[in-house]
Amino acid sequence: MTVGLRQTVLLDDGAVTLSDVRCHAASRRVTGVEATRDLELVLPRAGSFARHTRSADILADPTRVLIFRPGERYRISHPVERSDRSVVIGLGPELAAELGADRAAGDLPSSTRLDLTARRVVDGLARGTLDPLELGGDVLALAAIILAPARADAATRPVAVRPGHRRLALRARIVLLERLGERLTLPELARAVGTSPFHLARVFRSITGESIHEHRVGLRVRAALERIAAGEDDLTRLALDLGFGDHAHLTNTIRRELGRPPSALRVAPTLLEIRSLRTILQA
Numbered sequence: 001m002t003v004g005l006r007q008t009v010l011l012d013d014g015a016v017t018l019s020d021v022r023c024h025a026a027s028r029r030v031t032g033v034e035a036t037r038d039l040e041l042v043l044p045r046a047g048s049f050a051r052h053t054r055s056a057d058i059l060a061d062p063t064r065v066l067i068f069r070p071g072e073r074y075r076i077s078h079p080v081e082r083s084d085r086s087v088v089i090g091l092g093p094e095l096a097a098e099l100g101a102d103r104a105a106g107d108l109p110s111s112t113r114l115d116l117t118a119r120r121v122v123d124g125l126a127r128g129t130l131d132p133l134e135l136g137g138d139v140l141a142l143a144a145i146i147l148a149p150a151r152a153d154a155a156t157r158p159v160a161v162r163p164g165h166r167r168l169a170l171r172a173r174i175v176l177l178e179r180l181g182e183r184l185t186l187p188e189l190a191r192a193v194g195t196s197p198f199h200l201a202r203v204f205r206s207i208t209g210e211s212i213h214e215h216r217v218g219l220r221v222r223a224a225l226e227r228i229a230a231g232e233d234d235l236t237r238l239a240l241d242l243g244f245g246d247h248a249h250l251t252n253t254i255r256r257e258l259g260r261p262p263s264a265l266r267v268a269p270t271l272l273e274i275r276s277l278r279t280i281l282q283a
Contacts (some may be wrong), residue, residue: 001268007088010125013136016041016143017090021124023049023083030077039096040068040088041146043118046226047084048177050077056106059170060084061177062115062222063208063215064107065146076242080177085226088119089143099143109209112221112257117277123229124269131271138274145281161207168193169207172200177217180223181243186212216243221257225252228265235262 004024011018030052048061052075060066091101123138124130171193189212190197204212222244232238239250255261
């Protein structure tokens with residue numbers, strides 16, 4: 001299968017790298033075997049893809065951070081859309097070990113504010129309003145924030161997860177991506193994945209750590225961020241496309257999730273903004 005991959009390296013200070021990666025696949029089928037050289041933290045910002053390894057199949061969407069380990073062999077497929085865009089943070093072996101990346105699972109949760117911070121760093125570097133020489137420490141701090149749950153989990157006993165539960169949550173996440181703009185009810189979603197509403201709601205939270213509603217709101221907010229960054233200025237149309245009730249519903253949701261209105265996201269990122277976002281994440 002032909003895959004078009006465009007990687008723009010925006011920061012490389014010898015310790016950490018930051019790249020904007022865009023991928024377009026000719027079909028949704030699984031690719032050939034690939035492997036990475038360094039440890040990479042992949043934060044999808046648009047679209048989605050699935051990573052297949054011997055141990056697990058993981059769906060990458062903007063609510064998760066994927067961890068690609070050096071030398072780990074994997075395949076990629078696109079079960080929903082054939083294109084995706086991600087922020088990729090690369091870490092050398094010593095730094096990865098220091099941050100506890102070796103103890104992390106294959107994917108970790110990404111909050112809307114973490115997602116916003118990564119987006120604003122990339123957009124600021126791409127637009128030239130941020131200086132790469134000043135941002136190495138901030139990107140490193142962002143990596144530490146991403147991996148914090150892994151360091152916390154290392155001190156607790158792992159909880160066994162049923163493979164069937166993981167597959168059910170995966171199917172539900174795919175349906176939510178496919179039908180993001182629809183006002184899908186819990187019974188409708190449960191029917192789509194072949195289970196009861198109660199069982200789906202319970203399993204989904206146990207696997208993802210959030211409710212189905214919270215997950216869908218997170219997807220919709222991130223989709224809105226991507227379109228606003230691309231120049232979308234008709235917020236009423238944007239709201240209706242993504243399943244919000246109206247312009248006010250979209251604006252209020254973004255303000256609640258991110259602490260700022262959509263209009264603030266059109267302003268060029270500054271170092272002061274990045275440091276402020278980092279402080280909030282570290283609190």
